[in-house]
Amino acid sequence: MGDDCYVHLESGVKLWKVLHCKSMNERAGLKDDYRVAIDSNEENKGVGVLKEWADCTKSMTSAKGHVRHCLTTDTGSALYHTCCALLDVSKVLLSTNINVRYDFVLLGFFQQDDLETHFGHFRMAAGCDFYITVQDVFSTHSIDVAKL
Numbered sequence: 001m002g003d004d005c006y007v008h009l010e011s012g013v014k015l016w017k018v019l020h021c022k023s024m025n026e027r028a029g030l031k032d033d034y035r036v037a038i039d040s041n042e043e044n045k046g047v048g049v050l051k052e053w054a055d056c057t058k059s060m061t062s063a064k065g066h067v068r069h070c071l072t073t074d075t076g077s078a079l080y081h082t083c084c085a086l087l088d089v090s091k092v093l094l095s096t097n098i099n100v101r102y103d104f105v106l107l108g109f110f111q112q113d114d115l116e117t118h119f120g121h122f123r124m125a126a127g128c129d130f131y132i133t134v135q136d137v138f139s140t141h142s143i144d145v146a147k148l
Contacts, residue, residue, distance in 0.1 A: 018046040022108035037104035038090040054083040
């Protein structure tokens with residue numbers, strides 16, 4: 001079981017690196033083959049990892065409820081569709097010739113979420129408390145609006 005767990009974790013780390021690449025030169029600085037922008041090269045490791053995870057989620061999904069070592073139907077479906085959508089978006093951006101032609105795609109910019117930044121701001125305004133109330137959010141928001 002230890003080797004299987006290691007292989008699965010290593011594969012998950014590769015996926016994380018591909019999805020969070022935000023610089024074309026990130027690979028060179030970190031000497032990491034998986035922190036790579038998606039380009040039209042057929043041997044791109046990022047494309048390979050996304051395809052591998054899309055295929056793997058089909059075999060890891062169980063429709064029988066809670067089964068050990070399986071993903072739930074919703075989680076497996078979400079992961080499969082996310083990988084396929086990122087592959088399709090990359091393919092369209094790299095092959096389009098309408099106004100701008102892209103040489104590479106940085107998937108890290110599709111994964112950015114400002115939600116955590118907003119909650120961090122609300123937590124800091126509530127006295128650095130991890131648990132905040134709706135009232136804290138409303139009061140911080142009204143103060144922010146008044147500052148504008």
